[in-house]
Amino acid sequence: MKRSRLPIGIFDSGVGGLTVLKALRNRLPRADILYFGDTAHVPYGSKSKEAVTRYALAISRFLIGRGVKFLVVACNTASALALPTLRRTLGVAVVGVIRPGVRAAVQATRSGRLAVIATEATVASHAYRREIRRSNPRLRAIETACPLFVPLVEEGWWSHPVTGMVARRYLRPVCRHGTDTLILGCTHYPFLRPALQRVMGPKVRLIDSAEETAREVSSRLRLSGLLPDAGRGRTEFFASDGPERFLALARKFLGKPIEEVTIRRVD
Numbered sequence: 309m310k311r312s313r314l315p316i317g318i319f320d321s322g323v324g325g326l327t328v329l330k331a332l333r334n335r336l337p338r339a340d341i342l343y344f345g346d347t348a349h350v351p352y353g354s355k356s357k358e359a360v361t362r363y364a365l366a367i368s369r370f371l372i373g374r375g376v377k378f379l380v381v382a383c384n385t386a387s388a389l390a391l392p393t394l395r396r397t398l399g400v401a402v403v404g405v406i407r408p409g410v411r412a413a414v415q416a417t418r419s420g421r422l423a424v425i426a427t428e429a430t431v432a433s434h435a436y437r438r439e440i441r442r443s444n445p446r447l448r449a450i451e452t453a454c455p456l457f458v459p460l461v462e463e464g465w466w467s468h469p470v471t472g473m474v475a476r477r478y479l480r481p482v483c484r485h486g487t488d489t490l491i492l493g494c495t496h497y498p499f500l501r502p503a504l505q506r507v508m509g510p511k512v513r514l515i516d517s518a519e520e521t522a523r524e525v526s527s528r529l530r531l532s533g534l535l536p537d538a539g540r541g542r543t544e545f546f547a548s549d550g551p552e553r554f555l556a557l558a559r560k561f562l563g564k565p566i567e568e569v570t571i572r573r574v575d
């Protein structure tokens with residue numbers, strides 16, 4: 309088979325990475341995509357680096373076994389904790405969500421005061437802060453964990469008053485920092501964009517890593533001549549547990565039903 313026809317692999321701890329899938333599908337209508345949601349181990353945001361790296365390696369090997377030419381780590385926590393190991397260990401190109409999000413934020417900021425909101429594990433790793441400093445050591449960034457956001461989003465409470473209260477509490481240090489650019493460093497947070505924008509005010513730029521990652525992946529594939537030039541791309545879904553919940557949440561996240569999910573345990 310021509311290399312350009314091989315699928316792109318994309319994975320997340322669960323359904324959150326569907327935000328990246330959606331953005332990627334909009335840009336690459338002809339590409340075949342395999343999506344894996346590790347619903348047996350979600351959430352990654354409260355787990356150790358060792359555990360997340362082990363899961364990420366097992367899923368990557370499964371996807372590579374299915375012939376993927378390119379791997380997208382759609383999960384911020386897995387990108388923060390496991391990306392160097394995946395790059396060292398696997399024989400395919402791997403893109404995570406952190407660098408594309410940071411690149412867009414660094415371009416957007418005027419005051420040089422950035423903030424990142426993410427899971428506890430992503431914040432504890434300081435992967436975002438490192439990447440921001442690498443891009444420009446003069447930028448000042450704070451990182452804040454918002455662990456209640458993931459269950460609120462999965463509950464569908466995107467604009468519920470409770471979510472507004474939680475957001476005001478979590479974003480207090482972010483506002484005090486004088487932030488002009490806020491990175492949504494978790495797959496679920498784009499759904500809270502209106503609520504977060506209300507708290508931060510209209511002048512603060514919110515950066516959606518899903519959109520930025522899709523942009524990066526499509527431009528890299530295009531530059532390497534790895535995009536099919538005809539046909540309609542298929543998407544195949546895998547999850548490691550709970551097909552009913554996966555399908556119900558996928559419908560919520562994608563805004564349309566998906567027909568089928570195949571259950572695969574990978575550890």
Ligand code: DGL
Binds near residue numbers: 320351382384493
């Ligand atoms: N996908 C995770 C992330 O982007 C959020 C959910 C989890 O904790 O697994 O960090």
